[in-house]
Amino acid sequence: MARDAHYDKARHKAWRAKVIRRAGGLCEECKRYGRIGKDGLPIPATTAHHIKHKQEYPELAFDVTNGRALCNSCHNKAHPEKGGFWR
Ligand SMILES: [Zn+2]
Ligand SMILES: [Zn+2]
DSSP states (O other): OOOOOOHHHHHHHHHHHHHHHHHHHHBBHHHHHBBOTTTSBBBBOOEESSSSTTOOOOOGGGGGGEEEEEEEHHHHOOOOTOOOOOO
């Protein structure tokens, strides 16, 4: 692959920030199930997950609509295989 890894990393960072902002800063999965944290507040999103795997859909890797804002624990559940190289 001839792609610049640093450039991709920067793009991914920007993509993740947009996905999280779009979700209002909250974990979409926790919000869906009405989960709240110990402090009584909604669970904040800490990362963005690709709905469609970027390995199979590289053209959607930086598509905001292909992103899901998740907290760490939901994100781990989204990756049973644990192989995400951008976690
Ligand atoms: Zn969550
Ligand atoms: Zn993910």
